[in-house]
Each structure stands twice: as C-alpha cells, then as structure tokens.
Amino acid sequence: MSNQEHQTRWQRWHIDIPLLSGIVILLLVALFTLYSADGQDLVKVEGQALKMIFALGIMLFLAQIHPNTFRYWAIPMYIGGLVCLLIVEFFGYTAKGSTRWIDLGFTKFQPSEMMKLAVPMAVAWYMAKHPMPPRNRDLLTGFIICAIPTLLIAKQPDLGTSILIAMSGVFVLFFSGMSWRIIGVLVALIAAFLPVLWHFLMYDYQKRRVLTLFDPEQDPLGAGYQTIQSMIAIGSGGFEGKGWMQGTQSQLEFLPERHTDFIFAVYAEEMGLMGVMALLALYFFVISRGLIIASQAQDNFSRFMAGSITLTFFVYVFVNIGMVSGILPVVGVPLPLISFGGTSLVTLLAGFGILMSISTHKRMLANQ
Amino acid sequence: MRKTRIAIADHAAEAILFNRRIVFSVIVVLVLFLVLLLNLYQLQVVRYEEYSTRADGNRIKLVPLSPNRGMIFDRNGVLLAENSPVHSLELIPEQVADLPATVTALSALISIDADTQERFYKDVKKQRRFKSISLKEHLTEQEVAILAVHLHQFPGVTLEARLTRNYPYGDLLTHALGYIGKINEKEYQALEAAEVSANYAASRDIGKSGIEKFYESQLHGTVGYQEVEVNSRGRVIRTLRDQPAISGDDLYLSIDLGLQLKAQEALGENRGSVVMLDPRDGSVLAFYSNPSYNPNLFVHGISGKNYNLLLNSPDRPLVNRITQGLFPPASTIKPLLGVLGLESGTVTEQTRIPDPGFYRLPNVSRRWRDHVEWGHGYVDIYTGIIKSCDTYFYHLAYKLGIDKIADFMTKAGFGRPSGIDLHEENEGNMPTRAWKRAKHKQNWGPGDTINIGIGQGYWQATPLQMALTTATLVNSGGRITPRLARNFHNQQQDQSLLVPLEQAITVVDPNNWAISREAMYRTAHQEGGTARGAFLGATYTIGGKTGTQQVINIAAGQKYNAKAINVRHRDNAMFIGYAPHDKPEVTIAVVVENAGGGGSNAAPVARQMLDYYFSPQYNAPKLPSIAEIAVIQQQRYDAMVLREQAYAEEAAREKAAKEARKAAELQRKSGNAIIPDANSLPPQTLPAGQTSPAVATSTEQTATESNPSPPTTTEEKPIDE
Missing domain, CATH: 3.40.710.10 (DD-peptidase/beta-lactamase superfamily)
Incomplete structure (x- = not known):
C-alpha cells in the first residue's frame, strides 16, 4: 500500500514524522515570537532560522546513527566531557561571574551542554548492562556517574544546568526500575539536603532569586523586577492576548530578557491564554511522542535514553514556564525550541535526533 | 560472578516495568502541565484586570503642562509683569556619573560662580535624584550657544527653555506687585493641604508676595496634561491624549504707572x-x-x-x-x-x-x-x-x-x-x-x-x-x-x-x-x-x-x-x-x-x-522706554550698593569711636585705682557691662518727664507742630 510504502520511505530516511512536525511547528512559533520580541529585527530572526536549520541537520544526521553506536560511544563521550569540565575548572573562560566555557579561539565551547546528553547516555549504558530492576549497588554506581559531572558544573557555578543534568541521569535510574522505596528515601534525603544547600552551597544571588519567588514585590526594582514585569506581561495578555507585535510590556521593553529566558511572557502577552494552551498542547504532543517512542523501544539502553531525553525536555518546559509565570525561582533555563540562542537548540535537537534514531531503527531490528 | 549469572533478564517483565514507569511519567507530566495552566489561568483570567492596569501603569504616563501665568497691567494697559523665555542649564543627578567633575567642567565653559554652585549642591541634597535641577539660570545667548555645542559630552545635562516672570519696571512696583519664586517645601505643603497641589504639577514658581501672592490662584491658571506612552527608559513613544493648560487670567491694576x-x-x-x-x-x-x-x-x-x-x-x-x-x-x-x-x-x-x-x-x-x-x-x-x-x-x-x-x-x-x-x-x-x-x-x-x-x-x-x-x-x-x-480679564468676562x-x-x-x-x-x-x-x-x-x-x-x-x-x-x-x-x-x-x-x-x-x-x-503719559528703564534700574542698584557701603563705613566708624571711648574710660578708671601696677590688672578683666553707666550715655536715652513711653520698637515721642 502506498501508506505502507510512505511509512517505510520515511523510516528509511530515519525520520519520525510526528516528532518532526511537532518540532518544526514549535520552531516556526519561535521565529514569529522572536520577530515580535526583538524589535522586528529580521536579521536576527534570519540568524536564528539558520541556526535552526543547522540544528535540524544535526538532528537528522544523528537519526541515521544506530542506537547501538550511541551506546558504544557513551563512555568515551562521558569521559571526554569530564576532561573538558576539568579543563574548564582550571583554564575556563569566565563571563558574568561563572566559568562555563572553553575558549577554542574561533568559538567558545560549553562542555556542560555536551554533558546534557553524555550523562544520561553513560548512565543508560551502565544500567542497560544489568537486568531491570537494578540492584542497589548498580544504582549507587549510576548515582556516582551522575554526581561527578553534576558537582563539577555546580561549581562553575551553574546550578540550573547541574540540577538538570543530574535529573537526566536520575530519570534513567527511574526508568531502569529503581524501587519506589528508594525513590521515597531519595526524596526525603533531598528534602533534608535543602537546608544544607541553602546555608552552605548557594550564592547570595541564588538565594535572592528563591526569596524573590515568594514575594517579588519585596524588591520590585531589583531581584523581583524580572518576575513582576513578566507576570504583568502574562496577566495583561488576558484570554485572547493583545495580538502579535502588540504586547506593550515587550514592545516598550519593560520585559527583560524577552528574546531569551522570558520569551514565554512575550508569547503569553500577545497570544493570551488561548495561545498558551495551544503551545502547551504542542509541547505535550512532542513529549507524548517521545514517551511512546520510549515505550516502543526494543532494548533497555534505547528505552532509558528515550525516556530520559523526553522527560528532561519536559523539565525544561516546566521550569521555564514556571519561573516566567512566577511559581519557580528564576534560574537560567531557556524555553526549549523557542528561546533565542544556538547552543541549547543544538543540544535539544541532537537529543531529538537520538530519539528519532531509536524510533526509526527498532522496526528494522524487528524486520531482521 | 555468581550474581551476574543469576541476574538473567526477563524481557517481558522488563517491558512491563518500563511501561509502568512511562505511564507514571505521562501522569506526572499531565499533572504538572495542569499546574502550569491553572497558574496561567489565574494570571490571565482571574487577575487579568489587575495586571492589565499595571501594564498600563508601566507604559502610560501623565506629563503635566504648566499654564502661562496671567499678565499684570496698570490701569491704562501698560504691561507690568510679563512672561519671557529664559534658558537654564539643568542637571539630573541620577544620570550624571560624577557630579562635581561635571560641574567643574561646565564652569570652565561658562562662568558659574561659587554662590550659584553652593546653591546648586544644596538643591541636589533637597530634591529627588531623578528630578532635574537647574545649575545656572538666565543664560545669555552666547552661553546657550557654547553649551549647545558641548552638551553631548555631558550625559544628564540639558538646556531648558521656559517662560519666567519679568518685571520690566524693576523696583518701581515691587511693593505692590510682589514677585514670584520657586515653590518651597512649606508652600508645597500648603498647596497640598488646600488640595490644589495637582494644579502645580508642572509649575516651578508661586507668588511669594504682593499681588502675585494675593491673586495667586487666578493668576496661576490651570495645569494641562498630556497622556503619553513611554518605554521602559521613560522615553516618550507617542502622545495618547492632550489636554492643554489654561492660562491664568490677566490682571488690571488700578495703579497708574x-x-x-x-x-x-x-x-x-x-x-x-x-x-x-x-x-x-x-x-x-x-x-x-x-x-x-x-x-x-x-x-x-x-x-x-x-x-x-x-x-x-x-x-x-x-x-x-x-x-x-x-x-x-x-x-x-x-x-x-x-x-x-x-x-x-x-x-x-x-x-x-x-x-x-x-x-x-x-x-x-x-x-x-x-x-x-x-x-x-x-x-x-x-x-x-x-x-x-x-x-x-x-x-x-x-x-x-x-x-x-x-x-x-x-x-x-x-x-x-x-x-x-x-x-x-x-x-x-x-x-x-x-x-x-x-x-x-x-x-x-x-x-x-x-x-x-x-x-x-x-x-x-x-x-x-x-x-x-x-x-x-x-x-x-x-x-x-x-x-x-x-x-481680572479673561476670554469670558471682566471680573471687577x-x-x-x-x-x-x-x-x-x-x-x-x-x-x-x-x-x-x-x-x-x-x-x-x-x-x-x-x-x-x-x-x-x-x-x-x-x-x-x-x-x-x-x-x-x-x-x-x-x-x-x-x-x-x-x-x-x-x-x-x-x-x-x-x-x-x-x-x-x-x-x-x-x-x-x-x-x-x-x-x-x-x-x-x-x-x-x-x-x-x-x-497722555509719556513713559520711558524699556531700555531707558533698564539703565535707570542699573543706576538705582549701583546707588543702593554705594549707599550700603557708606552705611557700613559709618557703622564701623561709630563702633570704633565707641570702643575708643570705652577704652579711654577704662584707662581713666584703672589709672585712678589704688592698685600700683596697672599692668598687673589688664583692662580686659573688667567685664564691659560693669564698667560704668556713663560709658553707655548717648543722646537717644535722654528722657522727658512729659510723656509716657510708647509701645513701639522705635522710640517715637509726641510734641507736634
């Protein structure tokens, strides 16, 4: 049948149509929102579009690679990433008070981006070697694999990224069948660790962000400014929104970081709750597709990777919208696929590339 | 090694376990998305009015427009108090990085004397940082030209033109007209107490004395407003609504110039x-x-x-x-x-x-x-x-x-x-x-x-x-x-x-x-x-x-x-x-x-x-021209300065003479004293007030028996022609 042929043709090219369409629609939304958010700067939008095409290329390239190859390269990538993190630790390039980059001369490379994929890969590799559910000592090893890069990145300091990387690893452990009892103990431990984190590990600016969350009006011109302005932007959008390029908060530049971390506020102001619901539905569609791919995957490494990549993507969405709408502290997490910037886009689409690889290689495996 | 052998994977069980985890994940994702949606519903629907108002508050600003003060004429329509444009050099302290350095640099371009600078720094302390404060007023055309060229070097420094009061006849009518001046803190409080401070939102001056003070409310006029949209830096993007100010009423005096x-x-x-x-x-x-x-x-x-x-x-x-x-x-x-x-x-x-x-x-x-x-x-x-x-x-x-x-x-x-x-x-x-x-x-x-x-x-x-x-x-x-x-005279009517x-x-x-x-x-x-x-x-x-x-x-x-x-x-x-x-x-x-x-x-x-x-x-009065008056006013001012100098000299002479008398008196007394060595008891040890009432004798204290002392501060006494 033509439909069957159709499917197989896409499959041959290793493209997952539902996932790709979800991503492309989100990227188009991103371009329109960016155009409005950044003063109708077409040059900037074109630049971002080029980055998107580049990142899509990477995605399609990775989709061609068999999941086994990722498993094979998991440990070298992980170790390479750790080495890079150590280089950053000692020779890194510093900007805005944190050392996150390695200066390669022509460009700056951020090893923590690489670790976003390398960590779940390494944990998945390790956990897949053992049958599910994992034994306690395997779990411990998995945790250690997560912990080393997490601590190095937290030291840069980049708390947001380190927590997200730790989560991507922990998601693998979760999918590998970590028992609920241990999950309960871990949650309790984290709860107990929070005060320690607060008193000994967090920097003042980080503490201020958290405090601001509870009462942004306390410091309306300082730490609370971003949150207040973004809540005003979202709230004043109402149900129907002010219309594309009509948002006063964004067009008159009251909203800070409006093309990067706070782009959701621009979108919500101009598109209203209707647009927000559509956007969330789109995200949910992409996440669902990711989880379906995970559940249909045929080996444990693929399952863990697909599950972890999808849930991490969800965490990005949730944390960004939560912080922009004032229910989570302001951490530097962009809105995936929508926020301006190339690095996170490449990492995200690389992740989706792995997802597509998992999705499109499984039947071939079954066909064999 | 044993354990690894025992741990044989059961693929079906693994798939079930994994899929349970997937289902659980879907539920968590759904719940958390619902949390986000509820919060956004709260922001965009429940509290829409509040945030909408605040968004307008961000972007819409009311810019008050100052009314032109009513002019004052004599009974024949000769202009006695007019509004003329002046240029002043103003600074917004908040926008000036180094205030003293800027002031010094500006005073190198145009002369700003120490008095003016002192007053400026006093004003800086009194006013809010983002409000503009005048450094020098009444710039000459030449000064305006010099400053206009160099202004770009001084962020936060502006040249302002506004109308200010001018009394062409100088000292001739001061006690009748009075004058206007900058609104001070006390006057502002009085305006607030009278609930008219909003009318002064754009006004800098207020009647301080005389007619200017007595008829302040009618001379002042009514403030106007411009509703403008501004961006986050306060720059005006466009005007939304414009309500012009209403000039004060013109006042005709009964005085004949x-x-x-x-x-x-x-x-x-x-x-x-x-x-x-x-x-x-x-x-x-x-x-x-x-x-x-x-x-x-x-x-x-x-x-x-x-x-x-x-x-x-x-x-x-x-x-x-x-x-x-x-x-x-x-x-x-x-x-x-x-x-x-x-x-x-x-x-x-x-x-x-x-x-x-x-x-x-x-x-x-x-x-x-x-x-x-x-x-x-x-x-x-x-x-x-x-x-x-x-x-x-x-x-x-x-x-x-x-x-x-x-x-x-x-x-x-x-x-x-x-x-x-x-x-x-x-x-x-x-x-x-x-x-x-x-x-x-x-x-x-x-x-x-x-x-x-x-x-x-x-x-x-x-x-x-x-x-x-x-x-x-x-x-x-x-x-x-x-x-x-x-x-009073305005478009509608004359009000006697x-x-x-x-x-x-x-x-x-x-x-x-x-x-x-x-x-x-x-x-x-x-x-x-x-x-x-x-x-x-x-x-x-x-x-x-x-x-x-x-x-x-x-x-x-x-x-x-x-x-x-x-x-x-x-x-x-x-x-x-x-x-x-x-x-x-x-x-x-x-x-x-x-x-x-x-x-x-x-x-x-x-x-x-x-x-x-x-x-x-x-x-059919023949009045002097403005130029003639300017000359006369300068002469009168110079005469006053000379007069005051003479007074000061006279006062100094009198003081010296009085002290000389006092010293002579003291010397005479100590000379009469029994103490042999006059030097051992210097005259200064005698308190001045205790020396002798005779020292204080002066003509004005001669009393008469005929009249009681009147209650005034000056000693005025009867006896008339």
Missing part, C-alpha cells in the same frame, strides 16, 4: 512712602515705598550677597512702608478728631480754647507742650487744624475720652486691617483701655488720652490707613476698601475686584464733616496754613493736613535741633490730603522719614503728585 514714576521721582533719595487712593471706589492710584528693590532678583534666584544687602540694610527696603510701616499718625488725625468733637457735641464751630503754649490738666502740675512755645492765643476748630494747634486737641481729646475716640477712629479705619489686596499688612494699633490693661497691665490714664489727641502715644498707623481715613473724612464716614487690582463703599460711621450733621474739610482746605490755601507754602500757585483746590512726628524725645526745656542729632532720629514728615476740594477724586498720604517738618518736606511731595494728576500729561 505715570503716578508711580512721579512718586519715585518725588521721594528721590528719601526714605518714605506715597499712597494715593480714589475715595470714591477705593482704587489705589499710586503705591510707592522707598527704597524699593528689583523683584527680578528674586525671580531668578537671588544671590546670597544681594539678599544680605537687602535684608541687612538699615534702610529696610524689603519692608513695604505703606502697609507695614508703623508711625504715630501725629497731627494728620486732627481733622477727623475735630469731626468727632463736633458730632459728639463736645465742641461747636464757635468753641474757643485758650492756648498759652501748653496744656495742663486741672490740679496737675505736668504740662503738655504745644509746638509753638508761646501758644496760639484763643483757638477754634479752624485755627486748631489750620495751624495744627496741639493745645486745642489736647483739650478736645481729654473732654472726649479714649472710648469715644477709639470707637470713632476704628470705624474710620485706624487700628484695623484695611482689607487691601495684599497679605503684607500690619493693622497698626488704635489703643483702648482694654488694650492697655492686656498689654501693659496698667490702667488707662488721662495723660494717655491727651497724647492720643495729637495722634501720638500708643497710637500706631500705617501710611495706607492715613490715606484711607482721609477718604473716610472725604466720604463723610464712608469707608473704602483699598484695591490695588481693579479687575473693587469693593463698594461702606457707611462705617453714622452721620449726625453732614456740616460737621464739611467744617473739618473746610479747615483742611484753608490749611493748604489760607495765609498761616501749615501746608500753604507747598501748594502756592496750585491750579486746583485741595484739602490737606501736615504732621511732624518726633522720633526721639526732647527733654523739657530743650529745643529740637535737627542738625545736632543723628540723621535717623530726625522727625518724620507727614502729609495727608485730598483734591479737588469740592469734589474729591483722590486722597493722598505721604510720609518722608527723618526729613523734618511735614509742611516743608511731605507736602511738596504730595504737590508734585497732585500737579501730575491734574496735568494733561496724566491722561
């Missing part, structure tokens, strides 16, 4: 005042107090040097002598007192009283002297007024008693606010029994009443009250309310500000009032009248009365010798009058301080004023 110029000319270098009223409607035709000062100094922010000069000058230019200067009205009250005598039946037209040169109460040895040592012989009311016979009025006052006099004179206009349209007014004092008990804890004595008979003792009046009560006499008991301003005449005194016989006026007419026109010399050859008829008010006491048996005493202790010359006699159009009061007799010093000033009033020139 020609008369005003004449008054300034007639007073010359003398300290004193001229006030001329229309007894028919209360309008003020001339209102000049000398020395005056240039109000433009205050509008532009007066320098410390100039302010101290004005504040500390012994000539007291800041005092409005017409409404704030207090003088015993002296003999000028005699015509009105005569009316009271006649109306009350205490005396008649025919009553004659012997005047041996003094007055004495029955069984009291104390004598009240007449200004003519040998007396006037038998005196009736006409002679009493024409020759200003003190004895006649000592007698009359004693017979009337203080209660009747105080009641009548208060109704006539003494000891009460005149109601003139100025806030700067002293109501003077018309003494009563109750007043003396309250103030001095003493009973009223017969001697007190006798002093009142010649307008002295505790009696204190302003020159305005003298002119006003003259109008009461002219109007046979009808009291006017003087008005500097005649009417004049107040109708009030019949304050019940008339018994109109002839009694005519008798006093007749006496005043003869004072100016009949042989022997005290004002006759001044009005010889006048082409019009007038009624007048002179007064000479002694500033210091003359001891019994001593004679007043103007040349022998300090200039500031010489007699104050006074004159009141009205003209024409048969149908009065004006009343006038002139006070020339420390000039001597009223007939020879004050009456001639009134003559010049009236000559001008009755000349054809009055109706």
